[in-house]
Each structure stands twice: as structure tokens, then as C-alpha cells.
Amino acid sequence: MKINFHEKFLYTHSETNLVIVTKKARIRIFCKLYWRILVLIVTPLLLLPVYVLADTNAFRYLYIFLVFTVYSITDAMHPGVISLVPLTMYTLMSLGIKDVEYLNQIFVRSELLDCICIMMIIVAIEESKLNKRAAVKLLLVFGCSHYRLSFILFFACMFLSMCVTDILACGLMMPLVKAILIEFEKMGMLEVHLPTGKVKHTAEYHDQKYLKPTDFTIFYFLGIAYSATMGGIATIIGSETNQLFILYCESLFPKSPKIELPHLFLLNLPAALLMGALLYMWMNSYFLGMFRARSDIALEIGMSEEEAEYIHTLLDLQYQQLGRIKFHETIVGIIVLLACILHTIFSSSYVKEFSQNHSHSKTIAPSMFCVILLFVTPRKLEFSKFFKRRGNVRLPMSTTKTCLTWKLVQKNVNWSVLFIIGSSCSLFEALKESGTFDELGETLTFASNWPAPALALLVILTCKLLSEMASGPCSVYCLLPAIAKVSTASSINPHYLMLAATLSCSLSFHLATGSPVNAMVAAYVHIPPLKMMNAGIGPSVLAVVITWFTVAVWSKAIWTDIHIRPLWASFIKKICIHFYSII
Incomplete structure (x- = not known):
């Protein structure tokens, strides 16, 4: 500095x-x-007194969690390095983990493998230039208004995440958004990265030099990440947290009525749509000066009719220069479409096959299969010359390159994302095994005499804060048993508080550790942590308010008896669900 x-x-x-x-x-x-x-x-x-004065492993693990949290919030080291802190501290402090292979297993889980595959698919899309063709065509059809484009991109990503996982939905939108921003930069409408003369010392981030993104870049990428997160909560396919919610309700309370998927969809869909609409207004207001017509940024992005016609002419000329769709683009597009279809089919069929182990190898199989296809499918049809009848055809003397190569993967995949996801989940798994979340549940029982809406708000705020440090499914897996005990002690329908915890755990907007999509976009365009924390304030407030309204008010319209304590809620079955297994 x-x-x-x-x-x-x-x-x-x-x-x-x-x-x-x-x-x-x-x-x-x-x-x-x-x-x-x-x-x-x-x-x-x-924080050492938390560890020294502790008489149980619960507070010792809490000490590690607090250290990890401070490091992540302050950005004291590169996120990839911070992700190694929990594992290192577990080993040095010898906290007595029951299974010696426990940490190794939970580092390899479905979200991590899904991220690997989808980041490889992103590399293949960019290599084929399919995203560039799609970006130019999108700008030709819908114009270059940032308000209009952000509306289309945000809601398209949100609806896509209802049909496939939020990781896949966000991953497919990332190269498209990048190509759109590059086209804007070519036309002089904005800058993707800050000019070299304006880049401050923060551009050299933990000994890694990179171009610092502008607010336009941060606006679009955080917008699609947040939209994917919000859209996923509406369906059982798009959100793993909803699957865990159903699994825990049926496992912890065997005599409880079965949760119908249409009811869950009708319950969560209005919340997702409302959050998406308000997110659109918040992001445009915060970054682009919506509702502030005289602000500098609002004046900067405005265009006259003559400018719009000129830009349309440039885009039309550029699209013509791209020529016909190449075989490389076609085959990559087909494989991407196949990945989406297979994700939907496999996820839909797997919903009916919950097991005690909750293995997710089936749901990540489509991504793995499509990545293998990209590695073996040639990008050109030169090999077909060997099968032509004419003997005067000049034969190629080398093999045709495939759509994806390991060299491209090594160069373009940001491997730190994998460490961030694996570390945050291992931290929460260890907290659960040590009984820290059981202690949290006992602490929350002080509010057992509160009205149900007030207790739901307390649960929402607590789970929302904790979920910023781990992915939604991992947070739900660790927190729901404790929340179920709180509901039993409070004489409240367990579905009431467990629903509040599930929705709040699904909506993390401040840190890369809170969601795989946050980690992916942050690493993809190098979003500074402080920028993400500030931009996430609005979505977090919206999420808390809308989640509370959904649980306290709207849920009574869908489940008329959710506010009544049932007889089956007096007995909690002890279960052991291993969420980390992929076997």
C-alpha cells in the first residue's frame, strides 16, 4: 500500500x-x-477466552467459527487461503472428531462437484463464442437500455433457477452477461473494468494483479446471482433447501402429514416473485440511479433516439460479420441445453426417492455427463473427410480439437471457489457434530413464550446471519434439528418455524461463503468483498421482511392449520442424516 x-x-x-x-x-x-x-x-x-473457558467441544468449535467469520468479513487473506483456516485449526487443536475421514468426506459434496462441472461448461461456452452471438442478438432484439436488459436478465435467471439448480442457472448466465458488457464497452457505452490510471492499490489483491470491475459489471453479476438464489426457493427442484425441509419434516416427525409439493410451490412462488421485483428496483436504484433522474449515473446511461438507432446499426453489422452459426457453437449449445433438460428430469425423479443418506450423486450426474461430452466431442467436422468416397480430398494430419480441453480448464477455472465451498460446509458440519447448534437451540428457548410471529422473526434473523458463512443446504441441514426442538418447547407447529429457517437460510447475499453462486460471480469478475457486503444490504432486508410475511401471514392461506399445534409435534424422532455423502 x-x-x-x-x-x-x-x-x-x-x-x-x-x-x-x-x-x-x-x-x-x-x-x-x-x-x-x-x-x-x-x-x-x-477470542481466546471463548476457547480457554470452554468446558465442551461446542464452544471450542464456536471459537474456530468466530475466527473464520472475522477473517472472511475483513478479507484478511485471499478467500482461498481463509478456507484452509478451519481445517488447520481442527488439526492443531485436536478437538476429537469422531471419524478421522470425516473432514475429507464433507469437503467432497454435491455443490462442490456441481460447481466444478458448471465452471467447466462456462469455459466451453466462452471458447465457442456462443455467448457473444447470443449477446449481440439479445441487444438487437431488446435494445441497449440497462433498465430493460437488467429486467430480462434478472427474471430470466430467476425463472431458470426454478427449473434447474441455482448454480447451473447462474453459471449459464455468467458468460452471456460478460459478452453483453464487452459489447457495451466496444460501443463506448460503459467500461467493464476501471481504467489503469484509476485503479488504486486494491487492484493488486493479495499479491494477484487483476483489473478491478466497475459498478456496471458488479451490478449485472450480483443481479443474476441474487436472482438465481431467490428463484430457487420457489420449487423443490431449484432449491436443495426445500428438499431438506421436506426430508426433515418427515424424518423428525414421522406422524406428521406429508407436505404436498404444489402447496409448497404456491407458498414460496409469490415470495420469490415479490423479492425478484423488489431486487430489480433495489439494484437499479443502488447502482444505476433509478428514481433519481438527475443523478450523474442516470444521466450517463441515458440515450437519445439517434444514438439508439446508430448503436442498433452497429450491432446489426456486427451480427452479420459473425456469419452463419458454426458447428462448434451448435454442439456446445446442444450440450448446454441437454444439461438443463437432464437436470430437470433427474431432479424431478429424485425428489420421490429421498433416502436416509440423502445422496446427491444422481442430481450432479447430468453436469458430469455433459462435461465428459465436451471433452470428447470435436469442435470441427474435419474427421468426416476420412469417410468421403472421393479420394482427392485432402485429409487432416492431426486430430481435431475437442470442445473442451484440460489446458483450457487449468487456465480459466478459478479453483479457489472449490476451497471456499468445501471449507464453509465443513465448518458447519463440525459445529453440528460438536453440539454447537444444539446449544443455540437451547439458547433460543428463552423466547418460547413469545407470540409465534415474533419467534419466527427471531429464527429468521438468526438463521440469516449464520447462513452467510455456509451454503443454504448446509445451513438447513445443520440448523433444522435445533429449530425443531425450539418449536416443540414453544408449543408451536414445527412446520411454522422450520419453514422460516429454511427460507432464511436460502437467501445469503453478503459473502462468497454464503452461496456457491456468490462465490462463482465473485471469483469470475473479482468483485471486492466490501462491494458485495454493501450491495447485499437491500436484498437482505427484503428477504427478512418478505420471508416473515410469507411465514406469518401467507402460510395460513396455504396451510390453514399451520398456526395450530398438532398432536404429532410432541414427539421428535432421533435421526442421523449424513448430508455429505455422495456415494
């Missing part, structure tokens, strides 16, 4: 005109330069 040594308040001048740095100034400069190291050292020391 560079320091301006001409700041008058930092220095005193001697009679010989030599600049003497005062002691106070030296300390200030040291803190500015080495604040990350100070955070790394001071945080474990300040």
Missing part, C-alpha cells in the same frame, strides 16, 4: 528542512500497511 508522505499532519520539519516522521505517524503508517497481519494475529488472541 502506498502512503502519501506529503501529508502535513504526519510530519514535523527540523531547522535543516529534513522531514522527520513522528512516532504517531509511524504507527499510523504501520497500521495502514500491515492491518491485515494485525487482524490475523489479534483476532485469535482476542
Whole structure:
């Protein structure tokens, strides 16, 4: 970090005109330069009483969780390095994990494997330039208005995430959005990255140099990530949290009535649509000055009719220059479409086959299959010359490149995403095994005499805060048993509080650790953590309010007896669901 040594308040001048740095100034400069190291050292020391005074493993694991949380929020190290902190501390402190292979198993789980496959599919799409053709055509059809484009992209991503997983929906939109922004930059309408002269020291992020994204770039990518998250809660296919909600309701309370999927869809769909609409207004207001017509950014993105016609002419010419659709683009497009269809089919059939192990190898099989197809399918039809009858055809002397190669994967896949996802989930799994969440449930029983809506709001806020540190499915898996005990102690229908916890755990908007889609977009365009934390304030407030309204008000219209304590709620069955297994 560079320091301006001409700041008058930092220095005193001697009679010989030599600049003497005062002691106070030296300390200030040291803190500015080495604040990350100070955070790394001071945080474990300040939180050490939690570990030393603890008499159970629950608080010892809580100590590791708090250290990991501070490191993630302050961005003290690269997220990929921070992800190694929990595993390192578990080993050094010898906290007595029951199974020696436990951490290794939970690092390899469905979301992590799904992310690997989808990031490879993204590389294949960009290599084929299919996203560029789609971007130009989209701009030709719908124009270049940011308000109109963001509406189309956000809601398209939201509805797509209702049919497939949110990771796949967001992953397919990412190369398209990138191509659209590049086309805007070519036409001089915006800048994808800050110009070199304006990039500050933060562009050298943890010894890695990269181009810092502009607010336009952050706006579009966070918009599709948040939309995918919100759309996923509407259906059983799009959200793994809904699947776990049904699984826990049927397993913890065997005598409870079976939750009907149409009822769950009717319950969550209005919330998803309302959140999507308000998210669109929030993102456009926060980044593009919507409802502030005289703001600088609103004036900057405005276009006259003559400018719009000129841009349309340029786009039309560019689309003509792209020529006919190539075989490479066609085959990649077919495989991507196949991935979406297979995801929908496999997820729909798997919903009926819940098992005690909750294995998700079937749901990630479509992505794996399509990635293998990309690795073996040639990008050109040159090999067909060997089968032509004419003997005068010039034969190729080398094999045709495939749509995806390992060299491309090594170069373009951001592997830190995998560490972030695996680490956050392992942290929550360890907290569950140590009994930390059981302690949390006992703590929440202090509000057992509160009215049901007030207790639901407390559960929503608690789960919302915790879910920022791990993916939604992992948070639901760890928290729902504790919430079920709270509902039993509070004489409230367990479905009432468990639904509140499920919806709130599904909506993480502030940190890359909170959702695989957040981690993917943050790594894809290098979104600064502080930018994501600030942009997520609006969606988080919307999520809390709408989730509370859905549970406290709208749920009574769908489940008329959800506010009544049933007889089956007095008995909780002890179960052991291993969510991490992929066998």
C-alpha cells in the first residue's frame, strides 16, 4: 500500500528542512500497511477466552467459527487461503472428531462437484463464442437500455433457477452477461473494468494483479446471482433447501402429514416473485440511479433516439460479420441445453426417492455427463473427410480439437471457489457434530413464550446471519434439528418455524461463503468483498421482511392449520442424516 508522505499532519520539519516522521505517524503508517497481519494475529488472541473457558467441544468449535467469520468479513487473506483456516485449526487443536475421514468426506459434496462441472461448461461456452452471438442478438432484439436488459436478465435467471439448480442457472448466465458488457464497452457505452490510471492499490489483491470491475459489471453479476438464489426457493427442484425441509419434516416427525409439493410451490412462488421485483428496483436504484433522474449515473446511461438507432446499426453489422452459426457453437449449445433438460428430469425423479443418506450423486450426474461430452466431442467436422468416397480430398494430419480441453480448464477455472465451498460446509458440519447448534437451540428457548410471529422473526434473523458463512443446504441441514426442538418447547407447529429457517437460510447475499453462486460471480469478475457486503444490504432486508410475511401471514392461506399445534409435534424422532455423502 502506498502512503502519501506529503501529508502535513504526519510530519514535523527540523531547522535543516529534513522531514522527520513522528512516532504517531509511524504507527499510523504501520497500521495502514500491515492491518491485515494485525487482524490475523489479534483476532485469535482476542477470542481466546471463548476457547480457554470452554468446558465442551461446542464452544471450542464456536471459537474456530468466530475466527473464520472475522477473517472472511475483513478479507484478511485471499478467500482461498481463509478456507484452509478451519481445517488447520481442527488439526492443531485436536478437538476429537469422531471419524478421522470425516473432514475429507464433507469437503467432497454435491455443490462442490456441481460447481466444478458448471465452471467447466462456462469455459466451453466462452471458447465457442456462443455467448457473444447470443449477446449481440439479445441487444438487437431488446435494445441497449440497462433498465430493460437488467429486467430480462434478472427474471430470466430467476425463472431458470426454478427449473434447474441455482448454480447451473447462474453459471449459464455468467458468460452471456460478460459478452453483453464487452459489447457495451466496444460501443463506448460503459467500461467493464476501471481504467489503469484509476485503479488504486486494491487492484493488486493479495499479491494477484487483476483489473478491478466497475459498478456496471458488479451490478449485472450480483443481479443474476441474487436472482438465481431467490428463484430457487420457489420449487423443490431449484432449491436443495426445500428438499431438506421436506426430508426433515418427515424424518423428525414421522406422524406428521406429508407436505404436498404444489402447496409448497404456491407458498414460496409469490415470495420469490415479490423479492425478484423488489431486487430489480433495489439494484437499479443502488447502482444505476433509478428514481433519481438527475443523478450523474442516470444521466450517463441515458440515450437519445439517434444514438439508439446508430448503436442498433452497429450491432446489426456486427451480427452479420459473425456469419452463419458454426458447428462448434451448435454442439456446445446442444450440450448446454441437454444439461438443463437432464437436470430437470433427474431432479424431478429424485425428489420421490429421498433416502436416509440423502445422496446427491444422481442430481450432479447430468453436469458430469455433459462435461465428459465436451471433452470428447470435436469442435470441427474435419474427421468426416476420412469417410468421403472421393479420394482427392485432402485429409487432416492431426486430430481435431475437442470442445473442451484440460489446458483450457487449468487456465480459466478459478479453483479457489472449490476451497471456499468445501471449507464453509465443513465448518458447519463440525459445529453440528460438536453440539454447537444444539446449544443455540437451547439458547433460543428463552423466547418460547413469545407470540409465534415474533419467534419466527427471531429464527429468521438468526438463521440469516449464520447462513452467510455456509451454503443454504448446509445451513438447513445443520440448523433444522435445533429449530425443531425450539418449536416443540414453544408449543408451536414445527412446520411454522422450520419453514422460516429454511427460507432464511436460502437467501445469503453478503459473502462468497454464503452461496456457491456468490462465490462463482465473485471469483469470475473479482468483485471486492466490501462491494458485495454493501450491495447485499437491500436484498437482505427484503428477504427478512418478505420471508416473515410469507411465514406469518401467507402460510395460513396455504396451510390453514399451520398456526395450530398438532398432536404429532410432541414427539421428535432421533435421526442421523449424513448430508455429505455422495456415494
